[in-house]
Amino acid sequence: MSQFKISPTKATLNKLRWPLRLTRLGMVAERVTRAFWPVWTVCLAVLAALMLGLHDRLSSEVFWGIAVVSGLAMIWFVWSGIRQFYWPSAIEASARLDATLPGQPLAALADHQAIGANDEASRAVWKAHLSRMREATRAAHAVQPDLRVSRNDPFGLRYMAVLAFIVAVSFGSIWRIASVTELAVGGQALATGPSWEGWVEPPTYTGKPSLYLNDIAEGPLLLPKGSLITVHLYGEVGSLAVSETVSGRNEVQSDNTELAEVFTVETGGTLSVEGSGGRSWQVSVIADKPPSIEFDGDMDVAASGEMRQPFAVTDDYGVVGGQAEITLDLGAVDRRYGLAIDPDPREAIVLDLPMTISGDRGEFSETLVENLSLHPWSGLPVRIVLRAEDALGQNGKSEPLEIALPGRRFFDPLARSVIEGRRDLLWATENAPRVAQVLRAVTHRPEDFVRSTSAYLMLRVAIRRLEAGVDAGLSDESKEEIATALWDIAVLLEDGNLSDALERMHRAQDRLSQAMREGASDAEIAGLMQELREATQDYLRQLAQNPREGGDQQQADSRNMQQLTEQDLQDMMDRIQELMEQGRMEEAQELLDQLAEMMENMQVTEGAPNGEPGGEGEQAMQGLEETLRGQQGLSDDAFRDLQEQFNPGAQAGQSDENEGRNGGEGRGQSHEGQGGQGSGDGELQGDGQSGGQERSLAERQRELRESLRQQQNGLPGAGTPEGDAARGALDQAGRAMDGAEEALRNNDLAEALDNQAEAMEALREGMRQLGEALAQQNSENQGQQGQVSGEGQARDPLGRNAGARGNPGTNEGMLQGADVYRRARELLNELRDRAADQTRPKPEIEYLKRLLDRF
Template sequence: MADSTTESTNHRSTPADILRSVARPLALTRAGMVAERIVRAFWPLWSVLFAVLAALMLGLQDMVALWVVWAVAAIAGVTTLWALIRGVRRFAWPSREGALARLDATMRGHPIRASLDRQAIGDRDAASSALWAAHQSRMRARLGEARGVRPDLRVADADPYALRYVALLALCVALLFGSVLRVQSVTGMGPGGGSELATGPTWEGWIEPPAYTRKPALYLNDINAESVSVPEGSRVTLRMYGEAGALSVAETVSGRPFEQSDAQAQETAQAFDIARSGRIAVDGPGGRAWDVMMTADAAPGVARAGAFETTWDGEASLPFQATDDYGVAAGTARISLALDEVDRSFLLEADPEERPAIEVPLPMPIAGDRTEFEEALVDNFSRHAWANLPVEITFQVTDDAGQTGTSETEVVTLPGRRFFDPMAAAVIEQRRALLWTRENAGDVAMILRAISHEPDDVFREAKHFLRMRTIRTNLERQSENGLTLEERDELAQALWDFAVLLEDGDIDDARERLARAQERLNEAMKNGASEQEIAELMQELRQATDDYMRQLAQQAQRDSEQNPDMPQNPAENMMQMSQSDLQEMMDKIQELMEQGRMAEAQQALEELQRMMENMRVTQGQGQGQQSPGEQAMDDLAETLREQQGLSDQAFRDLQEQFNQGQQGQQGQQQGQGQQPGQQQGQGQGQGNQPGQGQQPGGQAGEQSLEDSLANRQGALRQELNRQRQNLPGGGSEAGDRAAEALDRAEGAMDGAEDALRENDLAGAIDRQSEAMEALREGMRNLGEAMAGEQGQQPGQQGQQGMAEGQDPGQQRDPLGRDTGSNGQTGTAESMLQGEDVYRRARELLDEIRRRSGEGERPEEELEYLERLLDRF
């Protein structure tokens, strides 16, 4: 039974059946072996053929002497023969057994060889035969996994310098830039002449216009007309083939000397540029001639297309227009001082120092046609020494041919930034005098000293005077030994920065400039000024208005950056609407003035002034009432201000302790007998708050002061704890964050109170800083919670965008201010006549605080003073 099974299996698994099951992968493997042996045997042959074909397609045979062509042909022939013999000797057709062995080696267990094997011993044993049959069945099952073996076509070991790739690259270049038609030229180089020599000599020619003209090249062999028109500078290339001297070239377009032209007439190749109209002729069998009409390349042109336009910061824009027949390549604007036109008065009487002319590249269109265009030169010359002085300006443009076009030199005023602030304008004038010549340094220093003689009358802030004094001191010190260029430039930069600081200032400065411009325009209309003066003042008013609106926008942006998590109100939209209204109002005023209706224009100007007075945007709650969220925000803001005051007081006390300690040590060293406790007691007495007594001894006074600060800190902590109980926004994520932040603030306040009781002022200041930071974070989170509850709808945020000055109520408070039903307080009357508003406000606030500390005053007055302090 077992013998019959084995014979049946062997009958079904004959070698032919086994090989038939792997016939396809075996054929693929054998084909890959053929390709592999061809590549390895004949790669030098096709490399040589590729190189020779590439040289012929590129026409290299036409560029060298005939003997060089023959030498290279002989070398190529020998190399080709050697490569062919080498390939034939090394090539061997792969056998079927070899392909079968390679295919079998790629599979696990060599199943092909195992399937073809026969059992050598034990074939009569049934168990052994069964095991052998099972093994062969398993191997035959693996035959289905057979896949053709990929050939190995790498010949890097035989070609370490990759010469085959060099030849392939040369062929690709020839296919791109060469021509198969050039190969036929080699047929005329053999002995006995080729087909070309049999038919006579031939020629070939091109005319290539300059690239910047973007015109196509002309193939002379295809031009049947007797005349041709080409641009100036076109390149003519002529090639003659055949017997030397059979063809010659005669031309009158290049302008070459007769001797040079005659010497080159017999050459096989000629190239020259067209410099004038004339004639080109190929003399000889099959020759032709053309009349060449040269189109001259016109020089470019440029001219100014308008006047300078200047922005508020001095950025100037000057339009110009340029033309060229093929396109403008580049251009520059040259600006030099028109010394004869300068008003040589005051500090400009001296001869100016030599300065190079200003050369600014002209902007060119990035895309589009450059044959005719209009652009604008944009630059800022405000910091230059010639700003606001007459200058000569000249435009110059060039084309790709190198030709230059220059505009007429015109005298214009070099624009610069205008300074409306009188002090800033004076500083800029002295800066220009210093840049005019360094000999003016002494006079400039003297003038700066004169204009800053009474600083309280001319400077709004003390830091402005200190900065002016520093600049003046440096100028006086450096001018004693003569200013260097570097020192002059540093001082000029310092003066510029100082003038910009005075001019830009803050929103209050912009408001003052706007009021000054309105007042000047109003006076000009009343006094019957000329139309030109009124136009200039109107332009000044527009610029001052733009500056004021810009300051409003910058202030809104700064507020949003400082409090990014606070809910945004639509003040910006209201400001944009107001700016549009203001522009319409100014257009109306200008139109009325142009029509001579000065009374109506003056009335409109007064309306404009009222509108500008109401530009400060506020936010209320309707009928003077606040929502619980807004009340909580106000309470937290008041807590933050009080915490800031406590921190400032603690810092001042720490400084006094440090200074008094140094003074006490110095007093002991000098033997003056002054006790440290007395000094400390005096120092601390200066910082006491109203109602705080001073102890006789230094330690007692200091301890009393610290206890007072600790008590105030404790009271503030209790107030914060009370505010936390009624905090809105509970349940929301932002509300929870606000509660956590206020909890941290209360803990920091508790630590600050303990530090104050232990006389650790430095530690108290640190904890107070933590409390203020936590308070700010809590306010931001509370604002987010309120915005989330109200849906951030403009209509739910109360009456936003209310402008001050709306019809107030008829009641006045004891200070003469109007109080309206909407909770706004103010007056339209001018209560100060030229005084420093900020200094006067500080004096009033100090006076209110002083009076509130006097206990003998009536109770009603004290309550009123406390309400004023709570509000301001």
Template sequence: MTDNPRETATQAALHRLIWPMRLTLAGLWAERIARAFWPLWTLVIATLAVLSFGAQDTLPLEAVWAGAVLVVLGLVASLVYAFRNFRRPMRTEAMARLDASLPGRPISALTDTQAIGAADPASLAVWQAHLRRMAARAAAAKPIAPDLKLARRDPFALRYVALTALVIALMFGSIWRVASVAGMGPGGADAMAMGPTWEGWAQPPAHTGKPSLYLNDIKEGALTLPVGSRIQLRLYGEVGDLTVAETVSGSTQPEPASAPAQDFVVTRSGKISIEGQNGRTWEITALADAPPKVSATGDMAREADGQMKLPFSGQDDYGVTGGQAVIALDLPSVDRRFGLAADPEPREPVTLDLPLPISGNRADFNEVLIDDLSKHPFANLPVTITLSASDAAGQTGTTGPLNVVLPGKRFFDPLAAALIEMRRDLLWARGNAPETVMLLKAVTYKPEGLFRNERAYLRTRVILRRLEAEATTLAPEARDEMAEQLWEIALMVEEGDLASALEALRRAQDRLDEAIRNGASEDEIQQLMDEMRQALDNYMKELAEEAQRNPDQQQAENQQTMEMSSDQLQEMLDKLQQLMEEGKMAEAAELMEMMRQLMENMQVAQGQGQGQGEGSQAMRDLAETLRDQQGLSDDAFNDLQNRQPGQPGEGQPGEGQQGQQPGQGGQSLAERQQELRDRLNGLNGLPGEGSERGEAGRQ
């Protein structure tokens, strides 16, 4: 009576092992079949690959039969190898493998019986406790995965070679070619006599990127092909048993209908028919390649340094391959007064290449054309811009002319603006040289109130003497050389010594930015930081001296803005050094970009600070914008410091920013930055914009 509970518990424990044992047994079957039969299925797969490639259709009949004999011998040898090495797995083997995976082999223990002490209650209690522990261990049994590795048995990976060959054959051949082997056996000659075979291919133009089609795999009916697709047909058997009729090429001298090899190109919709036994007919729809489209997606914009920006989009069926923007003078829209009253000298339109995506889809994209035409004679004059795009088929699509004013650099200093206007008149027509001489004499008559830079004055006098001597016989090369010098003098007057200081600051910033991105050493970064601080100090010093030389040109609010920006830049430099010392190079690079944008806004504000009267309202708006940007930069830096390593950057959709100032309404930093850009671009009352308020600020 005491054995019944033990036997019941043992049977229950073994019953729970049924499914792990069955799965382990199935794994043993898979393992032994793979080890015994891998040569057989490798040979079968390799044979299918060769037949799918159509080797039997191109090789001599003797070679095909020799190959068939070798395949049969290989199959026999593979079967012999399989049956010699295959051993049917047993249930006990699966149970033993399952038992070996458990500590203490609990399954064997459950099937054992107590050898001695069966009548001793104490010994029996110990034995039953042992069985309970073994049953608990057996309950944790899991199926054992089969070992399907065949590297030792197949050191040359022949099974993978066969599989790869079959995949390639299915991609570039046809599995239906296997059926052609039947024609080589007994009665095959009769099968061949019943009807000849044929093959055909349709190859779309390369620029479409579409794959070739094997016409034998295409059923009768409708078939769409790009215009320019090449059709190749090969007719086998007796000449005349099969004929070809087509209306898609439009050829006036088609090949004979029964010619064994026929090639033609699809130029229009029509029909292709192979007439005869096993022939087919397709209704071809010729898909024409539409010309590309290009259009401007926004208004022409001007950067602070005078660069033009024109957003545009391009579309094409198979991708745009090139594009151009042609900029021509819109003479009827020019205000023909003063130096522009004379007939202009003919100039070729400006042709710019449109930027295309370096990677990605060129079938539908958006890009921005950016170029600097500040020095071109068309700058700040009405022009027409015609965009064009081309595709690989040689087709071109164009837009209607866009009537815009070509952006150029703005000069806020009255003398610099006057020199640029003289330069424009000189480039407009060489006949304006005498009037330009008179104007140069006027501005250099009493230089004390105009020229703050002695070198600019001396260079202006040199140009005056040269132009006066060559006014009536001015050559185009000499005119262009003097126009370049007038440009340099105007920059010198406009920016004064700020130009060299600003250039040094930009160089220092670029070098530091490059060092951060390329992982420079701490000593190198520290040296570049010192250079950056020194360049910033020099630049702010020049700004202060400029304000002292021209006190009337600085409004109190603009001066406050400059002081604020200087303090902000110094603070950002300190934060930048802290980030680099902490090894946060990604955050340091983002902060460098913020500093670059702030400096650009400072440059715009410094040049536009000369506005008075009605223009002062625009300056107050600009000062407020810069103050808002200071708060934005502080929030962005706090966001960088609080961001954990690997955390996504600011501006992820749907994410708010912690620590935002009251009243921001949950705006992200990216949204606030875009709002500042829009406000800065909307300051149309700044001097030099051409508006009445702006011109009033220049008076």
């Protein structure tokens, strides 16, 4: 029996049989896809259109036109595909597979040795080569086909067809394709007899499903108003007809000469398909009721003037939007003073109501939140009407709410006068002369009640602009700008830039007391109570840092002093708020007065070496504080002179905005300080000459520089890193003062202000470093800085232990708290607001921009 031996090359090729077959099939798929992709694209598009029933909405002419075009396109694409397609051969499949292998081993195995066949060594090399090639074929795998045809279909038409087909499968019906056969007269319908199809499509906003009339038996049919009914008739002409009385027209009857009958349900009535296999329904209409909207509770008003009004909305299918319309109740307005004349025409306030984002809009509750403090009707009687609209365009409205339009409350008398003037100006332009006259009257003696120099100057500028507008004819734009300025002035007068914590606390107490007397809302009282808590904490922190501010009683016996813990203070404020919430305003006011009295009587006494008040370090800090206050006052005076310098028509130190640079011309701010210190508090001074010999700004700057030089001699803390840093900062402050003096002598006020700002910053840094040095020194020598009420350890007004550096309960610097950053943000915002005011002189704006660039 003979035996046949298969060569290694053939055995290798047998192992590659399936990779070669699969690669060849992949090549077939590639060529089919590239040749026939337009064919299946057209097929999917046509199927999608038929499944969605688009042919039912077309006339027979349009339908058959599209059908012919689609058929011709299909024939063309099939013929083109056949021409492009050719079957891949086994050699092409082998070449593709071989191209994916290193060294193309399949081609190498098919080669024959051409040279050296008789040489033993050459044959050995050839066998080794074939062995390596057979080894390389073990990594052979079928090549994946490349089915991409993006080069042939740059617009992605195939993807559009697939997407349309997916939509048709999801929302269409494959049974609609069968209706195509009924479109041709003499088709299957003629053979099987007349037939019909009908659908009811309720309005989309109702959320109700479509109905197939063929599946609904005769009888009552309940449909939403606006439902769309479509009925298709097939078969011999005249064999079927549609009659209906639901579309609002007279009874209509149509035969099947029309491919489709489409109408909308407007009223109840009958719907019939008459003829063989026809049906009849008695249609009742579900009326779409208008939405209902109403106020859902009382309005809450915050201290800032923000109002929060809850409301509730109901509708049978859901609303699409809503508005709140606010109109002036002119009959309820107290027509006196600036409101006596007829108001200028002003449109009603229209606010969009918030709609629920998630959930059912058929029934929900929301809250309208808005702050209308800036509106001219703020504080005046108004009517608020809420409106809601549904998808059908129907509107529902609430009963009117008659209230005084909420707005921010002002407690400062001058701020109230400014706001009243602003209201009168916006009420009617005819009030402008009266407003200017009233504002001049209330600022006649500013030293009695005006706290802020800046607010006073801004108010004088606003008065001048208003009077100029009256003379030249006040335009609407100028009126709005002046009204905006008056609002900013009132806010500045109300809030102020109060640097003294005790005054802030008194202001908060006064505001809370006035709100209780005037019957403010709970939300507003809660906001004012929180303001009092914050102001009280600020005062306690300042009192702990500056113990001597407690008053002359700091030498009293500690046994006669009252100890108040932080918990006691918190409990007392909680009790005040509880009494206010219960409506017991008299008891709350009495307790508030007791709290104010106790806070004023608080002080922290501070010991010194050998029992003498005021050690060397304390005296140095006092001197630096006085120098800083003097520099601040001098900088304020220089800034006011810069304003007056560019005020047209103003004399030296005198202008309409700020009269009396030397105090002898009128009722303005005395620019020059006394004793070389200046007016650092920023308050308005009285009439008359400033005490002592009048000195120029440059001379006052030189005196401050000399005072600082004397304080630098013998400064404590020498040899420590903090002490050396303090000396370096004070040296920098001295150089900045020298530059400021030179600039003042050259009448370069802008440059002087820059140098003065640098000097004040360096002084603050020097004081901080000196405080660190003193605290470190006292910690090493004594372990504590002072005593509270004669006890063995320093305590703040709440009884808390002072840290090693004299701060309550901590060794961290008091300048590292959040209030410092808040204050810094406020100052930056103020600088930005002033720099954006184009009515200010150009040099002032440039100076403000330089400050912003620096800080």
